[in-house]
Amino acid sequence: MSIRWRLLISHTTMLIVTLVLFLISALLIPVAITGDIRSIKDLYTRQYALKPLTKPEENVFLDVKYLAKKQPNQLLNETTLKQFDQKLDPVSSGLIIRKGKKIVHSSKILNSIKDEKKLPSFEPENIKVRETISIDHQFFLYVKFDFYFPDQEEGSVIIMREVSPFVELSRSLFPLIFGALFLSLILVNGLLSYFVSRSIIKPLFSLKTATEQMGEGNLNVKIDHARQDEIGQLSYEFDKMRKKLKDSIELQLQYEESRKELISNISHDLKTPITAIKGYIEGIQDGVADSQGKMEKYLSTIKRKATDMDQLIDDLFLFSKLDLKKLPFYFEGIEINRFIINFVEEASFDLEEKGIQVNVENRTKNEVKVIADRDKLRRVMTNIINNSVKHMKKSEKNICININEEADFVEIEVRDNGSGIEEQSLPYIFDRFYRVDTSRNKSTGGSGLGLAIAKQIITEHDGDIWVESQIGVGTSIFFTLKKSI
Ligand SMILES: Nc1ncnc2c1ncn2[C@@H]1O[C@H](COP(=O)(O)OP(=O)(O)O)[C@@H](O)[C@H]1O
Ligand SMILES: [Mg+2]
Incomplete structure (x- = not known):
């Protein structure tokens, strides 16, 4: 099911539930007030019957009806009528007696009604007994009984009560208002579902399009x-x-x-x-x-x-x-001064043969141990020194090894006074197969892997390796090793 439908259904369900709850509470309010379950029926049947009668009205009506049938002349008796008026007064109701075309009695409360013609007309069948009537912009509920006086003149008894025009109006407009309310609810529901779903679906749709494009290999979608x-x-x-x-x-x-x-x-x-x-x-x-x-x-x-x-x-x-x-690495604590001196001693025979002087300078005052793989470290030193040897052209050939102790690491510098490296080549000399002299057949030409291997090994030791060089002056290769604690 699409999100749009889901939203529509959920909104509609919410609406129905709200309406049902509203109706239930409307039904239950009279019960809560009166404490009597029958009051629901009373209230609503009365409301919809439009012709409610209060108890005194009902009693008086029965009495006058009886008199109209049995002793109509009694309805002209002032004292009897006064008694009726007294009973009706507390419920704001009044009594009107009509004889022929004349109002012969009218309770004080109904004094505003002067014109007989505006009263409901005579109707011997007594069908329209209970009705609502509008007289001079006032609304009245009435109950009426028509009969004949002994002199065959038409007679009517009418019990009337004024009601609010607003109540009357809302009663007559009730179906219309209810219909309009219902329609507007449906409309609002539809619009809400549409806009909410649009705000969700539209961005989802653009995400979907982006995904499709990415699936087709376009990774630059916005x-x-x-x-x-x-x-x-x-x-x-x-x-x-x-x-x-x-x-x-x-x-x-x-x-x-x-x-x-x-x-x-x-x-x-x-x-x-x-x-x-x-x-x-x-x-x-x-x-x-x-x-x-x-x-x-x-x-x-x-x-x-x-x-x-x-x-x-x-x-x-x-x-x-x-x-x-x-390649497995076997790390151990190595005393770096001793390691370098041993390495130089081993290599010195070959180097002296080539007329190269090697010095170890600035060795650390105390014994310092670094974490390293002995064989691999030897490989690093060999690769660096071999380069120095290869690029040594001067008559006085020197290689100098410095050992500097820092807080957490030891820095080793191998410096030669060889040909040096031109500046534009410096960033690449640790790249595999990189040779400054690109003609690969020269006597100095190696594999171009020496420094790349040295860098791999030092990186595996968590150290750094870098170069400083000046053409014609010499080259320094630096690398660091972590101290063992
Ligand atoms: N000490 C040095 N003096 C001059 N050039 C050097 C020195 N060390 C390295 N180089 C330059 O860096 C390049 C890369 O070195 P390396 O990776 O060891 O390769 P290879 O020695 O096989 O040529 C060398 O070709 C060389 O030109
Ligand atoms: Mg080399």
Whole structure:
């Protein structure tokens, strides 16, 4: 069932219930006042009969009727009539006796009625006994009995009481008022249902349209959520969901793009050494390496290329495992000063061979422990120092390691006096496959994964890694590690 129908039904039900309750209370009010269940019947039958008689009126009427039938002349007797007047006075009623065309008696209360012609006409059949009549803008209820005097003159006894014209009017207009009321209720009900349902259905409908469009892939639909009600809140949440969905799809597309780029980079980086190896082998087969010396040179080049490829595949494997979070980390408290000194001692033989001086400066005064995975941290240091070694062109070659203790972490700086990195490349050097020198065949050309791997490892340690560099002066790579408490 649609919301519109539901609203219409609920409104109508409310209306009917209200009407029924109204009627019940209207019926029960007389009972509450009189304490008598029969009063309901009395009140309403009287109201609708339009000709109510009070007890004194009823009694007097019976008496005068009796006299009219048996001793009509008694109705001309002043003392008898006075007695009747006295009985009728307390209920604001009066008695009129008409003989022929003349009013022969009229109670004081009915003094305003002078003109006989305005009284109800003579009617020997006595059919219209109880009626309402309007005389000179006044309304009267009356009960009448017509008879003949002994002298055969027409006679009438009329007991009359004035009633409010308003009551009379509302009585005669009652069906009309009731009808109009009922109609206006139906009209208001219809209009209310229409407007309320419109205010709910319209925004719901636009939400539905938006959902359909989103289903078809349009995530840029505009959803209006200016309303301050529940539907406004729903639209707001819906719009929030749309934005999130849009962001996540964009991220997905970005991933997809970088995955494609990764595959193309890998293919390129593997293809280059393999093509070279193939070329050298073909050279050997074709007898180009005709001397022992040439053969040695060819073979050693092939070996170097194969080793590069091996290294590249190793790096790639490590990087992808880190990327997929498939590599387990074994964190422990490591005394950082001792760790760095040991690392430098191990590497110093190779480095001194290349004429590189390594110093560890500013080591912390106290023993400081950091939370780290020993092997992975060694990998980070190796990747950073290998870069420094590769890009060292000066005669005096220095690498300096600084250890700075901060409140919650330790900051390590590896500074070299190498070639430096141009400023526009700095934001990218931690990206995978990024190399400042894009010609991939140069002697310095690595996989472009060294710093990307270092960043992955440091991030897994909840640390930061960044670079500061000046072309021609040198490069500093900084990273942080959390202190163990
Ligand atoms: N100490 C450094 N001195 C100069 N350039 C550096 C240094 N460290 C890194 N770079 C630049 O950053 C790039 C990315 O480094 P890396 O990820 O280790 O890749 P790779 O060493 O395989 O080229 C390098 O190609 C190099 O150009
Ligand atoms: Mg490197």
